[in-house]
Amino acid sequence: MTELDRRSFLGRGLTTAGGVLASGIAIETLTAHASWADAGRPAADPHQVGYGPLRRTPARNTGEELLALPAGFSYVVLGRTGTPMSDGVATPIAHDGMAAFPGTRRHTARLIRNHEVRTTPGSPVGRVHVEGSRRYDELGVAGTTTLEVDLRSGEVLRHFVSLNGTIVNCAGGMMAHRRGWLTCEETTAGPNQGWTRKHGYIFEVPLDGPEPGRPAPSQPLTAMGRFSHEAVAVDPRTGYVHETEDESGRPAGFYRFRPRDPRDLAAGGVLEMLKVKGARNYDCREGQRMGARLPVEWVTIDDPDPDLENGALTCTEQGLEKGGAKFNRLEGCWYGDDSIFFNSTSGGDAKNGDAPGADGYVEGYGQVWRYIPGRRDGGTLVLVYESPGRKELDSPDNLVFTPRGGIVLCEDDAGSADADPHPLAPGLVNVNRLIALDPRRGEPFEFAVNVADDSEFAGACFSPDGSVLFVNQLGNTASLDPPGRTYAIRGPWQRGPL
Template identity: 55%
Template sequence: MDISRRMFLAGGAAATGGTLFASAILSGIDSAAAASTPPRTGADPDGYTGGYGPLRPVAAADEPGAEYFALPAGFSYVVFGKTGTPMVSDPSQRNPSSHDGMAAFHGPGPTIRLTRNQEDRNAPGEGTVGGPSATRYDPLAGGGVTVLDYDPRTRRVVRDFIGVNGTHVNCAGGIAWRHAGWLTCEETVAGPADGYGRKHGYVFLVPIGARATARAEPLTAMGRFSHEAVATDRRTGVVYLTEDAGSGRGSGFYRFLPRDPARLSRGGRLQILSLKGRPRTDLRERQKPGRWLPVVWRDIDDPDPDPVIEAELPGATSVFAQGWAAGGAKFNRLEGVWAAERSFFIASTSGGDAKNGDVNADGYAEGYGQIWEYAPGEHDGDGGQLRLAFESPGGSVLDSPDNLTVSPQGNLLICEDDAGSVDGDTHPLAPGLVDVNRLIGLTRSGRTFEFLVNRFSTSELAGACFSPDGQTLFVNVYGTADAGSGFTAAITGPWRRGVL
């Protein structure tokens, strides 16, 4: 199998001031590659390593003997912000659980400011995200965002606090226009009927200059649905949003046209992606890679439905049901989205023709994952184009893509969240673990390679992002509610030696 023929980014890339750019021209994928799945000893069956060489167990620089990851030679890392440990600035507060989406900004002085989602799913009245009661959106919800100021000189967190609290299931998010803050997203539509004090399913802004917990205010015009991630067009301020309604349910790709990109609270218009001349298209499988598809956008009449009915039935009121009725396209579990220079890359966790063995309640057999690319139109009335950029031919190549980012050299780095219950894959670098998760690189020439293997646990990897200067990669081990099960890592090394 020649994975170099399977897709991807043929244009150049550059990084300036923390903004990552990439131009993509995609070629076709060899559909015959899906016929077999090679042993999971590397992403590319030809042994391609992205220029970094083979992986081997590496101990954390601040915890000798603790070999959390396998990495290429020359790379090192530190860990911090472990679930349940005291926070630096206020030891009476504990680091919350469920580390998920994240972004890196210029921080005060020499620091890098991290905004880290806490995807706390605890029952009403419980939860692990502390902070002042006066700033909570919902006093019965225990999720939110942690802000950590990391000093790359000492490789330590020097300041941390709760950025937003009283939210629920803060999964991923994205960077607001002109890096004004972090848009954190709730992956739930829970509400008072479920025992919570207020409706959930919204996007919230964490201002990047905040020095204390911000009052959480929902951006209701951006929709009430199971949000996953967002990405902002740096030219126009248009916000693109992914939805993960769960396996066996339709999920859409949306855009928000703000009245004022600098003040999203002023409202705007929410729309769902639809294929021109092909209303209600199911894109979960049987798609031709590399072919551009013209797009039109359909308005969502009621972006804040109440009550929310998830079933795709006549008269259903959910955002996706409205969009599907209007002709929107259907994906399976859209997760990460990241802005490149003139396009956006989107992960569908379990789309694709190579099946992982799990079958959803609606009869859809899950795939190993897809990466889509959307290119906006150049003028009003031009809806842009969409194409399938990459489709995994098997779990050894890419298994369940989730969060993703564009590297300083313009290639993709993808977090795996292998939630499959059938294939039970293992990895020689993670002995004793089943359903192992990795960071997978995807190059401009279309080759995949392993950059990191999680040998600490079977937890998903999340929140991968590079520092503004491109010298540090941050990534989360999601973990559980158990102390020490989740953490953030900062990885440094000879980046220029390879393609990231």
């Protein structure tokens, strides 16, 4: 980490009305400029926000205007829904969480991509399916695909199903030591909903092993919890896996899994929920102050694989009974700067106008949290950003900590009451963007706009060499229109904070 990375998101103590991370921005900006100079990077233009204004930009390989980007940035389209893959399977629908790993050849990267397919059991529409493979649920419709990409040309060298037999694979995270991908089911459906097995689990997709026509066996890691999973992030010092829960309409928890063996998650371990020390059921959803440091402890989930079909308490209910903290719709999760960063899609005091949830909570425009693991205690929780309104940030979902110490947030505008048009996307009512948090200024800025349709961005991740930002456009989760797409974005990253 550079000094810029280490100073990026803490050390600012007060909230401002404009939604910047906290106070002392001028001093912090000067310090950051000095750090960039020390690192051999150009200092930021003090008058430029992010990378400058956006403009509608055609894809290099198709000519379609699908994104708006800053000047100097370009993109190609990869893995569009319906494209035949190397294993003969058509690229599935619903492109969601994703990570990038070193490829098998020089100047390549390997992407492992989730598909959040939400069709009925066994439906053939956009299904992730390889006949004869070792599938957890024979009727499963979702899973993952793997793409080997040439970083210079953007060409897909090969792509194939790497896991199937699961459902609603939303997000996930890298395994310890980057050995592969942990893919998560965002559901607790099971036999009562027509599936042959219980769902709501995490599955391993090894980096090495799956090949075209030979996906990885899909076996659930039941000790890591059965709940509506979103994303995970591993602390490389301890091997602890931090997990977010995307519950809609009721409180959600932030979890960690302490494995017996970080290299063998199937060997079991202990699942815990975050609790703010000295406060029972502390409500993180509203009334928070950016920069405040909250001491953390952890409560054990006694039954991580509850029999929900027969009325067992959910993991969330177990954690809240022991005083666990309440969040709203926890989504993206990523390790960076010796911390775990994660989103609350609908947290915050500025409200989006939607109807209250089951417990009366009224949704906000979103929060970004930082959990700093403790070496001698349970750690510290810090709210690093809370959106003051839809123009700044509307419903953050997946996130990634960038090579230069910033954060990129994928919007998923799920609000129904507050229309969200954009001048670069005429005709669209709910427009989704990539919003970045600038560690130099402590402010959010637009980096990209989806001008093609109203589906969310997802799966943002940088290639291992930092030259390419990969990101998905979800498309439809139950039909072929609009299609899912993966973008590979190149440009003058050194000109700004990402």
